[in-house]
Amino acid sequence: MSGSNSVPVTEQGMKIVGFLCNWCSYGGADTAGVCRFKQPTDLRIIRIPCTGRMDPLFAAKSLIYGADGVLVSGCHPRDCHYAVGNLYARRRLEVLKHFLPFMGIDPRRFHYTWVSASEGQLWQRVVTDFSEQIHQLGPNPGIGAESEIFEKLGN
Amino acid sequence: MFENATKQLRETVEAALPELNTVVGWRAGYDPLHMTPVFIKNAGDLSKLEWSPFCVQNLSGYLVKDPAVRAQDPSKKIGICVKGCDSRSLVALIQEKFIERNQIHVFGIPCRGTVDWRRVMKLGPLTGIQSARVEESRLVVEDANGGHTFALEDVLARKCLRCAHPNPVIHDVLIGEPVTPRVAVENSYGEVERMEEQSLEDRLGFWKKELDKCLRCYACRNACPLCVCQDRCIAETREPRWLTQRVGTSEKFLFHFIHALHLAGRCTECGECERACPMEIPVTLIKEKLNKITLELMSYEAGMDPEAVPPLLTFNPGETGL
Numbered sequence: 001m002s003g004s005n006s007v008p009v010t011e012q013g014m015k016i017v018g019f020l021c022n023w024c025s026y027g028g029a030d031t032a033g034v035c036r037f038k039q040p041t042d043l044r045i046i047r048i049p050c051t052g053r054m055d056p057l058f059a060a061k062s063l064i065y066g067a068d069g070v071l072v073s074g075c076h077p078r079d080c081h082y083a084v085g086n087l088y089a090r091r092r093l094e095v096l097k098h099f100l101p102f103m104g105i106d107p108r109r110f111h112y113t114w115v116s117a118s119e120g121q122l123w124q125r126v127v128t129d130f131s132e133q134i135h136q137l138g139p140n141p142g143i144g145a146e147s148e149i150f151e152k153l154g155n
Numbered sequence: 156m157f158e159n160a161t162k163q164l165r166e167t168v169e170a171a172l173p174e175l176n177t178v179v180g181w182r183a184g185y186d187p188l189h190m191t192p193v194f195i196k197n198a199g200d201l202s203k204l205e206w207s208p209f210c211v212q213n214l215s216g217y218l219v220k221d222p223a224v225r226a227q228d229p230s231k232k233i234g235i236c237v238k239g240c241d242s243r244s245l246v247a248l249i250q251e252k253f254i255e256r257n258q259i260h261v262f263g264i265p266c267r268g269t270v271d272w273r274r275v276m277k278l279g280p281l282t283g284i285q286s287a288r289v290e291e292s293r294l295v296v297e298d299a300n301g302g303h304t305f306a307l308e309d310v311l312a313r314k315c316l317r318c319a320h321p322n323p324v325i326h327d328v329l330i331g332e333p334v335t336p337r338v339a340v341e342n343s344y345g346e347v348e349r350m351e352e353q354s355l356e357d358r359l360g361f362w363k364k365e366l367d368k369c370l371r372c373y374a375c376r377n378a379c380p381l382c383v384c385q386d387r388c389i390a391e392t393r394e395p396r397w398l399t400q401r402v403g404t405s406e407k408f409l410f411h412f413i414h415a416l417h418l419a420g421r422c423t424e425c426g427e428c429e430r431a432c433p434m435e436i437p438v439t440l441i442k443e444k445l446n447k448i449t450l451e452l453m454s455y456e457a458g459m460d461p462e463a464v465p466p467l468l469t470f471n472p473g474e475t476g477l
Contacts, residue, residue, distance in 0.1 A: 060412045061397070064405050078472060087470035095419055095448050095467065102350065102444045103408070104359025143363065143405040 014042040014134050016069040017062045021051050023081035025073035027117030037124040040131035043071065050074065052085025056096040063105050066142035069134040072112040073126065079116065108137060157207040157289065164206045164236070164330050167262060171234060172198060175260055176226045178234035179217050181210040187287040188272040192217065194224065208289045211269045211312065213425045215244040216380035219253045226258070233259050238266035240314065242323035243423035243458025244380040250461055253383060263326025265334040268307065268315035270294060273435065275310045279303050314426035314439065317343040324459055340456060344447045346440060368434040369407040375428035375438050376414055381421050389413060411441060419445040420467040423458035
């Protein structure tokens with residue numbers, strides 16, 4: 001529980017999109033909430049049935065349109081509710097992580113990891129570390145004029 | 156030197172034609188620098204069939220894209236002429252069960268490289284081209300102002316200069332002798348590596364500049380033999396609505412992400428997207444990077460083995476480090 005109060009106070013909110021699998025990480029985030037672990041508030045969670053549902057384009061679109069970070073989390077490999085969904089996801093997301101910098105998008109804005117439903121503390125650490133990293137990187141400059149739309153919507 | 160190959164191709168096709176419905180090949184286009192696809196149905200059309208370094212088109216898309224070439228008589232096969240790169244698209248289509256190997260008859264042609272007419276035109280504005288031929292390592296063009304000679308290296312398509320598979324991977328008959336590859340696969344990603352040496356900001360700047368030219372005409376997608384979603388392409392569907400009609404660079408970025416990520420681990424680098432692009436955006440480079448990633452992470456090269464499964468359509472539970 002020692003880490004439960006070490007959340008940095010942030011000067012400005014960031015937009016981080018979190019794609020969490022229904023069976024593990026969403027439950028893990030819930031566990032963290034039930035245990036009242038303090039978490040940064042920059043994360044907007046989108047619940048997906050399985051990381052196998054995670055189209056790499058979800059992450060790409062978020063980053064292109066100016067989201068400051070994208071976090072994907074699912075069941076640990078071999079623990080997938082649907083047996084193998086996260087094993088497909090692992091390959092796709094790893095390819096995406098290597099591909100983003102080639103197009104000029106900072107790969108540090110994208111992170112994928114595995115958190116089970118019981119790992120509330122791990123979830124707290126994951127979300128805290130990633131939020132800190134995004135705050136260090138600052139706002140996503142985005143691609144072009146269209147990113148302004150995102151700003152208007154966000155603020 | 157290509158008259159012989161054309162003659163041999165016609166003879167080979169003629170011999171096989173009674174067993175085939177249609178043969179897809181190339182014929183002369185509107186000027187000597189251009190070839191155009193041709194569909195040979197009977198022996199009378201055989202004189203149209205040609206092979207030369209101007210046969211740039213990858214014809215394998217005709218087997219799967221509407222209006223796809225279909226066998227009128229199911230007992231007969233469809234014949235198709237392929238270069239090394241084109242044959243890899245065939246393999247990829249066989250892997251994904253879009254075509255069956257035993258339904259096609261492949262005329263494989265070892266290829267020393269195809270001529271990119273845009274590079275020719277940039278080197279010397281030509282008018283009224285009367286003839287064009289490749290001799291050893293030179294391209295000789297005659298136009299209204301006389302003869303012009305170009306070094307072949309200066310006019311070959313970009314994909315040909317980094318070609319690791321000039322010989323058809325699958326074929327029923329081979330026309331001509333196998334060719335020595337220019338480079339090994341591991342060494343064929345020089346341009347990607349030069350991009351990787353740049354800073355993140357420079358790369359973003361490069362792609363902003365290049366992709367801003369994009370008209371979203373989707374010619375790259377239409378030319379791609381592996382873009383098989385047809386009218387269900389998510390770049391155009393209203394539901395789900397991935398792209399809007401806005402003209403911003405971000406929409407263009409997203410379109411090219413869609414095209415590239417849908418081809419990750421599948422693209423055979425035939426270069427049709429880049430050839431079809433009216434704005435001369437190096438779009439194949441994006442797919443080259445993805446192929447380099449799958450080669451490095453999963454030791455996979457697309458379109459080489461009809462029995463293999465593309466890496467992103469499968470998984471390996473024992474994989475570590477990912």
